[in-house]
Amino acid sequence: MTPEQMQSALLISPFHRWLQLTVVSVSEEALVLSLPWREEFVSNPNGNVTHGGILAALIDLAGLYTVLAAGGSVSATADLRVDYHRAATPGTITSTSRILKIGSRLSTAETYLRSLDGQLVASGRGAYLSAARSFAESAPR
Amino acid sequence: MTPEQMQSALLISPFHRWLQLTVVSVSEEALVLSLPWREEFVSNPNGNVTHGGILAALIDLAGLYTVLAAGGSVSATADLRVDYHRAATPGTITSTSRILKIGSRLSTAETYLRSLDGQLVASGRGAYLSAARSFAESAPR
């Protein structure tokens, strides 16, 4: 999958278009995305801190596309865990994700979010349900 | 705290205004919020499924305001866990949250998201760091 193909797949989602996500790099091992800041992200205007929900959304979607890039199939996110390490202030956030497990039923990926100065602002993991097995896969042989 | 006071506090956040959140009811035991659907929430246009990141954001913020309503202080979300149970399709989502623990350093709340037909679409829990102790609290007596 090329970054251009990943970018197209990503932007099918209206929410991803609203987030203005950009694919930085993609391989079977890792996916790097870039999230520019926008004013609607602000949780607390006192300090312009980005809402934890935006960071959670980035960890969810970055992990999901990492599974796809690694050749896994995904029908839905099963669950998500996010740890918040530092306040994220205005500026582009870069997510770096890698696979923990590609499974036939459930795949898991972990994602690290860094601010422009390289600080880890949040990190987490998502578990993703595989798409239903196709006829060929589920049929007896 | 009245629903009107909670509503005002909630809408200080630009992200909460974008989400168009409404306070349904508030007490020391529970907080109920309402999230109307908007097109930018869509993750997969094939079925108009709401993005898991939006549901994660709602679980994060609903738990945080539940801690505030219960008299706890919050400086930031420490971490978040979300379980996705069913696809959320267009229609208002109602969140119901309750306290697990109000702590002097960390408080925890759990939140359940239901679609209009009462189905549980997602649920989860957030842990929230208390605001720094004030001079009076931290000073020796």
Next chain:
Amino acid sequence: MTPEQMQSALLISPFHRWLQLTVVSVSEEALVLSLPWREEFVSNPNGNVTHGGILAALIDLAGLYTVLAAGGSVSATADLRVDYHRAATPGTITSTSRILKIGSRLSTAETYLRSLDGQLVASGRGAYLSAARSFAESAPR
């Protein structure tokens, strides 16, 4: 499933025998288990605090058997989240679990652990992978 049947199923596991678990009650909605204290549970001898790993184990297994009691199938725990609310000191711990979702591929249950005085010492949730579909279920029709 009667409490006696659940008790027998539970004690097939050597680890559950070591934990000396007892089934208090079982229904399709809830499972209540009892965990007596033993000296090997102690994490910190200064205060005889029970190790978080023991409480995590109880939340894992209680949720899994709750899914079984509700008629779900389980092949393995997919993931686990535990929140620790108070130190657990010597004395029986009671777990109360209920279903969040019985799914064809993944089921989720939440569990609350209380000390003898009724205090919530820990709580959490497990997600459980369903047992592989049988030939009949996976074969094309």
Next chain:
Amino acid sequence: MTPEQMQSALLISPFHRWLQLTVVSVSEEALVLSLPWREEFVSNPNGNVTHGGILAALIDLAGLYTVLAAGGSVSATADLRVDYHRAATPGTITSTSRILKIGSRLSTAETYLRSLDGQLVASGRGAYLSAARSFAESAPR
């Protein structure tokens, strides 16, 4: 902290002695522990699969001692997340942990558990509350 000092600190806990934990290496960046198999770990005698609760306990404690090794203070585990990737069968498990954040109030570490053949059997993260600030730290200046 030398491995010998860490080993002594670890074995103050009766539960850690029961687990028969060994410190393999310790630095400010990483902690490696070794967990030999014992029969009481078995969850399902059909295949001798190690109980998820034992792996959760290892992730909890390994992260906690990683925070201590990095110079952080810990009063208690705040919360824990474990992802199970493969069944763990009889044989030594090696845990490798590293710091995500050392905070003044909350620290976070992640841990990876591998079987003898190097396969990732489980991984996860713990958040740890710092020890209460001393008089000198909390007093006004």
